[in-house]
Amino acid sequence: MKRQAGRPRKNSVPVAQEFRGKTSREILGEQVGESQDQIRRYIRLTELIPEILEMVDDKKISMRPAVELSYLPKEEQEILYDAMESEACTPSHAQAIKIRKFSAEGRLNEDVLLSIMSEEKPNQVEQWKIPKNRLKKYFPSGITQQKMEETIIKALELYRKREKSRER
Structure with a gap:
């Protein structure tokens, strides 16, 4: 029987047999030196609108807040992006969690977004240090x-x- 090029025989051994029981996240994580949770985060970022994803790429938004924001519907992400642009700020992780919670409850709107975004972030409070x-x-x-x-x-x-x- 002549084999067709590129198609495995019915009784052939799967190529990834040594990965049995591992998820694709685990396999990829091992290959690139990242945890499977980090791989999951990268995959989750694909749910962001391009403008916000670009802000992540440009390091204007950190990974963890971006992952939280990726759960927002696209329309809410667009409103958020407009708010970030007009206010020249990005949400902290805690603020992103709040935004996601309001969204899940169906209570997220432009006023709520602006209110959350205007909160003072802990890392913005000036600190004095004395040894x-x-x-x-x-x-x-x-x-x-x-x-x-x-x-x-x-x-x-x-x-x-x-x-x-x-x-x-």
């Missing part, structure tokens, strides 16, 4: 960071009151 070794001489050993912060704030409040009274 612990500069402060430890003022506190007993074993004191918690929270107690140190409370004490410092009280000390600054007292300092401020004293400075105000001197100005009078």
